[in-house]
Each structure stands twice: as structure tokens, then as C-alpha cells.
Amino acid sequence: MNKQEYMNCAEEELLHTYNRFPVVLERGEGVYLYDTDGKKYLDFAAGIAVSAFGYGKKEYNDALKAQIDKVIHTSNLYYNTPVIEAAKKALAASGMDRIFFTNSGTEAIEGAMKAAKKYAYTRDGHAGHEIIAMNHAFHGRSLGALSITGTRHYQEPFEPLIPGVRFAEYNDLDSVKKQITEKTCAIFLETVQGEGGIYPAEKEFIEGIRKICDEHDILMVTDEIQCGMGRTGKMFAWQHYDVKPDIMTCAKAFGCGVPVGAFLMTEKAAEKSLVPGDHGTTYGGNPLVGAAVSTVFDLMEKENILEHVQEVAPYLEHALDALVEKYEFVSARRGLGLMQGLVLNVPVGKAAAKALEEGLIIITAGSDVLRFVPPLIIEKSHVDEMAEKLDKVFAQIEA
Ligand SMILES: *Cc1c(COP(=O)(O)O)cnc(C)c1O
Secondary structure, three states: OOHHHHHHHHHOOOOOOOOOOOOOOEEEEEEEEEEEEEEEEEEHHHHOOOOOOOOHHHHHHHHHHHHHHHOOOOOOOOOOHHHHHHHHHHHHHOOOOOOEEEEEEHHHHHHHHHHHHHOOOOOOOOOOOEEEEEOOOOOOOOHHHHHEEHHHHHHHOOOOOOOEEEEEEEOHHHHHHHOOOOEEEEEEEEEEEEEEEEEEEOOHHHHHHHHHHHHHOOEEEEEEEOOOOOOOOOOOOOHHHHOOOOOEEOOOHHEOOOOOOEEEEEEHHHHEEEEEEEOOOOOOOOHHHHHHHHHHHHHHHHHHHHHHHHHHHHHHHHHHHHHHHHOOEEEEEEEOEEEEEEEEEOHHHHHHHHHHHOOOOOEEEEEOOOEEEOOOOOOHHHHHHHHHHHHHHHHHHOO
């Protein structure tokens, strides 16, 4: 089949929940992807902030292959060694005390929501608690996560959602304070808002949230699904601030491509929350994903990924700032580390589509932001290559 035939097939078979870019990706190598016609693309999306080590990373692939030959799945009724290793590394990197493995980001959020509700239930001896979440937040598509996702058009067709969710403005501490009631059990926030348009938390805001949570014995839950795992130059973005969450979620680059997420918590949160019978998953933390997560942490350390991100991110910022300077319709840049956004006053979807024609894979966030979440292994030369391609795209738009 040729590309058009593949695309026609897909449109007949797959439920139409995505408007896909017209490209059929077939294989990858380093930070490049190749389509079925053999066309080469520089990847600045990493499968939505997932493929931190790009493609064809030998140690990672070898570890997965070796685990496949041993055992892929056993269930959570038994212990398995890869997940014990993965847990040890995730807890060491985060300073958390307990971890529960899930199969996706949205499930990590579901688990965190249940843990927060259970914590307050144990504390107060009754149910009926509320969660505070942020406008423009994105936490996933399952009904619980959707209930705390602060974008009306994602929610509306699926109402009624989980009751007892109150929304506040991100980076506006007073708006959060206004939503606190006696029933509040947790405040959920992304440390850097992703889908909502790449907004890093301001220091006073996130540190203020920590303070509010301490004062009221409310749990602070940070969603690190997109901004975690080294993307911002720290293993977890909250580590840039003088805070430590009670619960945090992880997914996307956590397994670098195998479907795995997690929610992690402190002993204080764990003591009063989920116990046998409260929560479970058939696949979660199986030997295959355990091997992946474990190898990802090993590689992060071995390749000094955090230092690398800290070094290459300012270079990316500089390249993007130059585009802000040069083009009137590019109004701003914001972000943290290798999670950056450019605000455009022209349709961003069109810009991303034109970039694809130029051999650059890039995605959008919100309605007006071009999002840069490349593999963490990109070099400065790749930044140059990206900037050159984007410059061509922008020149076409301007013309
Ligand atoms: C992607 C994402 C999720 C949802 O993860 P899925 O694996 O798609 O369910 C939740 N929170 C944030 C911040 C995300 O970026």
C-alpha cells in the first residue's frame, strides 16, 4: 500500500477521535523519524513528550527484548523483580515513599484522586470531599481525570462528571484560596501546564499552594506526566521550587514508549489512603514496563540527561526568542527546559502542518501555541536545524 491507501484505510477503521497529520510514520533513528515513503523528519514532538531518548536506543531496546524473552506479564497477585527495581529508582529520584504503577497518565490521575479522597475520608471519618483543580489544566480523558480538566469543551458532552470539583486560576493564589472549603481534600496542578499552553508555575504560586495545603491538611498533588522525567532540567519539575508534593503523577517519558504511568506519594499520604481492596490494575507495573522504567532511569543517569537538558535548553530558548524577534505574528515564548511554547497570532495547526512538509514534526498546545517537546537527547545542531526549518515555514506564513 502507498501512503494515501494507508491513510484511507485508517480513516475507515479507526474511530475518528483524532484529526491526524497526513503522514504514516514507519521507523525512527536518533531524533529522526521516517515515513513509509522514506521521507525524513526531525522530531520535536517525541510522541508528545514521551520518547526522551529518541528512537533505536540500543540499551533500552536490548533491555526490553531481554525482558520479553523472560516474562512479559504476571499480574499484581505476585511479586516481580523488574518492577521492584523500577520502584526503587523512581522513589529515589522523587524523594517519595510509595508508588503505584498504572498503564497511562489518566489512570495515574484517577489513582491520585482516589488516594486524596481516601486520605480525607480516613482523616474525617466520612466521605463527601472536594478537589480544587486549575482552569486550562489537562489531566486526561477518563471520567475522573476529565472532571478536573479545566477546559469546558472537553467536559460538556460527558456530564454529569464527578461532583465536588472547584476550579481556580493557575498562577493566581487568591483564586485558589477562594475555593477552599471544609470539604477540600486536595489541590491538583500541573507543575508546568502542558496542553493548556505551556505555562510554568510561578514560584509564589506553587510555594503558596504548599503553604495552604499545610495549613489545612490538604494534599498537594502535582501532575508531572508531561513536565517530569528530566524534561525541564530537573527529574521532576517541582524540584525547581521549594516545595514537595504529597502525591505526584508520572507517565509519558516514564517508560519512553511502553504504556506506563504511576502515582507516587509520601508516607504521610500513604498511611491514611489506599489499602488492599481500594485500588488495582491487571497490567500495572508488569515485568515488561518495569524493565522499561528501570532502564529509563539508568540511562538518565548514565547519559547525564539533566545536565544535558540544562545545557541545550537555553540554546533552544535563544533560537525561539530570535523567531519572536523576527516575526510580528510570533508574539511570545514561554516554558521551562525542553518544554517550550511559541505563541502565534495565526492558526497554529496550519503552521504545524507546513512544518511537516518541511520535514519537521512539531505539535500544538491550546489554540495558539506551537509546542516544543523534543527528545531530551537533542543536540544544539538539531536546534539549529529546527530553527532553520521553522524560519522557512514562518517566512511562508508571512508572505
Ligand atoms: C498527557 C497528559 C495526561 C494524560 O496522560 P495519558 O497517558 O494520555 O492518559 C495527564 N496529564 C498531563 C499533564 C498530560 O500531559
